[in-house]
Amino acid sequence: MTEMIKIENLKKSFGKFQALKDVTFTVNAGEVVGFLGPNGSGKSTTIRTLLGLLRRDGGTVTIFDQDVFTATDAIHEKIAYVPGETNVWDNMRGGDILALFAKLRKNVNLDKQAELIKAFNFDVNKKSKAYSKGNKQKIALISALATEADLYIFDEPTSGLDPLMENVFQNEVKRLKKAGKAILLSSQILSEVEKLADTIVIIKNGEIIERGSLQELKSITQSKMSVTTKSELTGLREFSSVSQLQISGNTATFLLDDAGITAVMSYLAAREIIKIETQKPTLDELFMDKYEGGEQA
Known part of the structure; x- marks a missing residue:
């Protein structure tokens, strides 16, 4: 299988606090990896390191066989990312924000974007200051899912969405997997991970405590x-x-x-x-x- 993400012995400290301790796992093409852990466990620190936003203190972190810090621009051209909380410009309409994001990327499928706007029941005419948390999250989801990328990184992507919209997201992830894309899904909605993930990685206090397929992890208990x-x-x-x-x-x-x-x-x-x-x-x-x-x- 083609490794899209490879993390080996990743270490990261903030002062005396060691946030990540020898974190190691991979994400392959055509695979959904569920990344689980409570708040403060190290999930977001790992993801920010993957995105090149944080410098690691040790270990190696590569995407597409390139170092995430030295090849950030080249890597970002081929990935799509959804954060757990989306902040956008208050006085811009939702449709204008999506159009701006599409212009900033070279690989947005506008037909797919229109399809997603309808599927997520998203009102593009409201200014974002009038949007709920869930509707702001839809902006990030529509933008990312309409992007023709090789790797999708979702960090608590359905935060604020109702169950019907969660189902739309899950169907889109299944579509991406079928197309051979790699997906890293960080979530605290365990039923979502259970439906989608091929591999589960559980992090606790900055350390990977379990890693394997859902069936392998269930066999532990x-x-x-x-x-x-x-x-x-x-x-x-x-x-x-x-x-x-x-x-x-x-x-x-x-x-x-x-x-x-x-x-x-x-x-x-x-x-x-x-x-x-x-x-x-x-x-x-x-x-x-x-x-x-x-x-x-």
Whole structure:
């Protein structure tokens, strides 16, 4: 596969605070990489470094096999970027802003732009000071998605959008992927990432703590279980393989790692199982397990 983004051992500090610690991952052509992490985890710092806006303190960062800082102009000609919050000129109409952005780029498909304006139900005649946060975000999305680029970087792209507009965005990402484009999608809307991403990269406190396909990451906490027994289940709190435990009477729901299946099933059988259900955890549950340390209740 063709590597469009390659980050190796990226380090970045602000004074004594180390924001990024040996961050390493790639984004390939025809791939959507979901970049997950809470506020302050290092997502935006990584993206600003990718865009050449921040100098790294260590490691290598390349796009299209070119250094992101020394070849910024050449790289930017072939990428499209959407920030998490769009700021535009208050007294300009939305349509005029889109026209200006199109003039600044050499690779905007105006027919596609018109199609997106309709799909996003965007009123081009209002001045931007009258727009909601979601409508300002549509300006960035329409401009980026109408650009014929090789790499698309989305940083919280659907912030402020309603569910119908989120669906429009998701369909456009699927179109780009089918066309062989590379997409880096930083988002806190886990259902969005779950629908779109081929690969998940999870960052915590400036470090990559997990990386792999959605199925690979789900196998870390292999099963979500719901069980009802004839006896109480408080003893489940003692199993290190059990996380996100919730107990109500003699019914418990939890995530169970592969390594603990035999021991936990023996414990449950001894309490006379009435009903048991298992399924794969959602990305939300996986994400919370990694960030909250699998705290039990």
